[in-house]
Amino acid sequence: MTTARLTWRQPSVIPGFGIxxxxxxxxxxxxxxxxxxxxxxxxxxxxxxxxxxxxxxxxVLAALEISFGxxxxxxxxNAVFGLIVAWVLVRYDxxxxxxxxxxxxxxxxxxxxxxxxxxxALYAENGWIGGLLEPLGxxxxxxxxxxxxxxxxxxxxxxxxxxxxVLEDLEPEIEEAAASxxxxxxxxxxRVILPTLFPALATGxxxxxxxxxxxxxxxxxxxxxxxxxxxxxxxxxxIRLNEFAYxxxxxIAVAMLIASFALLLAINLLQRWARSRGRG
Amino acid sequence: xxxxxQTSDMLLPIPVAAARPQAALAPREESPAVRLALTxxxxxxxxxxxxxxLVVVFSEALQKGAAFYFSxxxxxxxxxxxxxxxxxxxxxxxxxxxxxxxxxxxxxxFEFRGKSFLITLIDLPFSVSxxxxxxxxxxxxxxxxxxxxxxxxxxxxxxxxVPGIVLATIFVTFPFVARELIPLMQEQGTAEEEAAIVLGAxxxxxxxxxxxxxxxxxxxxxxxxxxARAMGxxxxxxxxxxxxxxxxxxxxxxxxxxxxxxxxxxxFAVASLLALLALVTLVAKxxxxxxxxxxxx
Numbered sequence: 001m002t003t004a005r006l007t008w009r010q011p012s013v014i015p016g017f018g019i020x021x022x023x024x025x026x027x028x029x030x031x032x033x034x035x036x037x038x039x040x041x042x043x044x045x046x047x048x049x050x051x052x053x054x055x056x057x058x059x060v061l062a063a064l065e066i067s068f069g070x071x072x073x074x075x076x077x078n079a080v081f082g083l084i085v086a087w088v089l090v091r092y093d094x095x096x097x098x099x100x101x102x103x104x105x106x107x108x109x110x111x112x113x114x115x116x117x118x119x120x121a122l123y124a125e126n127g128w129i130g131g132l133l134e135p136l137g138x139x140x141x142x143x144x145x146x147x148x149x150x151x152x153x154x155x156x157x158x159x160x161x162x163x164x165x166v167l168e169d170l171e172p173e174i175e176e177a178a179a180s181x182x183x184x185x186x187x188x189x190x191r192v193i194l195p196t197l198f199p200a201l202a203t204g205x206x207x208x209x210x211x212x213x214x215x216x217x218x219x220x221x222x223x224x225x226x227x228x229x230x231x232x233x234x235x236x237x238x239i240r241l242n243e244f245a246y247x248x249x250x251x252i253a254v255a256m257l258i259a260s261f262a263l264l265l266a267i268n269l270l271q272r273w274a275r276s277r278g279r280g
Numbered sequence: 281x282x283x284x285x286q287t288s289d290m291l292l293p294i295p296v297a298a299a300r301p302q303a304a305l306a307p308r309e310e311s312p313a314v315r316l317a318l319t320x321x322x323x324x325x326x327x328x329x330x331x332x333x334l335v336v337v338f339s340e341a342l343q344k345g346a347a348f349y350f351s352x353x354x355x356x357x358x359x360x361x362x363x364x365x366x367x368x369x370x371x372x373x374x375x376x377x378x379x380x381x382x383x384x385x386x387x388x389x390f391e392f393r394g395k396s397f398l399i400t401l402i403d404l405p406f407s408v409s410x411x412x413x414x415x416x417x418x419x420x421x422x423x424x425x426x427x428x429x430x431x432x433x434x435x436x437x438x439x440x441x442v443p444g445i446v447l448a449t450i451f452v453t454f455p456f457v458a459r460e461l462i463p464l465m466q467e468q469g470t471a472e473e474e475a476a477i478v479l480g481a482x483x484x485x486x487x488x489x490x491x492x493x494x495x496x497x498x499x500x501x502x503x504x505x506x507x508a509r510a511m512g513x514x515x516x517x518x519x520x521x522x523x524x525x526x527x528x529x530x531x532x533x534x535x536x537x538x539x540x541x542x543x544x545x546x547x548f549a550v551a552s553l554l555a556l557l558a559l560v561t562l563v564a565k566x567x568x569x570x571x572x573x574x575x576x577x
Contacts, residue, residue, distance in 0.1 A: 017390045022393075032454060036404070092315055118333035250419065
C-alpha cells in the first residue's frame, strides 16, 4: 500500500502505459512544446531592453489594445447572447430546434477566410446589411466595428457549448424550491440559476475571448487594417515577418501569449472562487 | 368512447389547479411573452451573425452564373490549391488520429501524477493564435531560424514549402481527436479492458475488439472536426506558406489571393466549396450526436 502511494502511478493490469505515454509526451514535445519554447528562447535573445522597446512602440501598443479591447467587447456580447441562445435551445421547444442547435456550430466548422470574405461582403456599403446601415451613417466594413462583428461571429459557439450542458443538468428541484418559497421568476433566475451557471459562463467567456484575441483569418478582410486604427496584433506579426523583422514579430507574439495566459489564469481563479462560494 | 371520456375527465387533476388559481405557470416556466421574446432574440441573433454570412457565400459564388462558377475550379492554380489542401489533410488528420488515440489511452486507462497538466499541454494549441502557430515554425526552420542554416546546407526546405504547411496544420489541429476521446473514454472506465486482459487477451486484441468498438463514433466525430479545421486553416498556413502560386497555396490561401485581386466571384466560388465542406461536417456531426446520444443521457 505504502509503496503504491509513493510511486507516481497506480498499478494496472492494462498494458501499454510506457509506450503510449512515451509516444504522447515525445510527439507533444516535438510538435508543440519545443517549437513554442523556441519562440520564448528567441525573444530571450533580444534582451529586456530591446524586447520592451519592440512592444512599446505606438503601433504595437495600438495593435495590442485593439486586439484585446475588441476581443473583450465581443466576448461580452457573446456571453449575453450566448446565454440567451443556450437558454432557448435547452428550455423551449419550437419547430426546427435541432437545426438551430446545429447552426450554432457553423463558426467552428466554417474556415476563417471564408467567414472573413463573407462578412466583408455582407457589411460592405453595397452589402445586404451594410446597405441598410449606410444611410444611418454606420460603417462596419473596413472599420474597428468590422473587427467586432467578426469576433462575435467566431466566439459565439464557445459560450453556447459550455453553458448548454450545465443548463441541461440543472436540477429542476432548486427552481421549484425557489418558486414555492415565493421567489418571482426573475428572482429565481438572478439569485438561483445565474450563480449556478456562472462558472460555465466564465469558461465560455474565456474561451471566446482567447480565440478572439488570436483570430486572424476572419478579421483581416473586414478590418481595413489601418495602422493605429484597425490593425490587429496578429496582422502586425505577419507584417513584421514579411519585413524579415523576426525579432519584433517574436516580441509581439510573446507579449500576446503572456497577456492572454495571464487573463486566462485570472478568469480561472475567478471561476474557482465562484465555485467555492457556490459550495459554501 | 363517451364513457372513456368521462372517466378521463374525472381523472384530470382539477383540484390541484383549483388550489392555486393564481399560479398559471409551472415554477420553471416564463410567461409566454418572455418565451417568445427570448426565442425571437436568439433566432434573430443567430440569423444575423451566423446564417447570413453563410448564405452570402453561396449567393456571391453563383452571382455570375453556373458556367463562371465551375470555371473557377478549372483554373490550374485552383486545382493545385485543392490538391494541396487534400494532401495536407490526408497527412495531418491520420497523424492526429494516431496521436489522439495514443494520448487518450495513456490518459484514461491509467492513473498517474501530472495527468491534468498533460491534458492542459495537449490543449495548448487551442489558445495560441494561428499566426503564432505559424511563426514558431518559421523561427525553427526558417533561414534565420535555429535549424535554418543546417537545413539550407542539406538543401531541405520546410518553411515556405509543403512540409511547413503540413507541420503548421498538425500543430493547429493537434488537440482535436484527443480532446474528443478523453472525456468519452474517462466515462467508459477501465473495467472492460481489465476483464479482457484478465481473460487472456493481448493489449492489441483488447484495443481492437473492446476499446475501439466503444469509441468508434466519438473517434469519427473528432476526426471530422479535425479534418474541417485542417482543410480550412488560414492563419498558421499563411505564415509558413510563402504564397507560391500553384505550389504552396492551399484553398483558403487561394481564396485570399483571388479576393485581393478583386476577383470576388471566383474567390466566393472556391469559398463555397469550403463552406459546403463545413455544412457536410455539421450534418455528419449532428447525425453522430444523435447516435452517441451525448446530449440526453
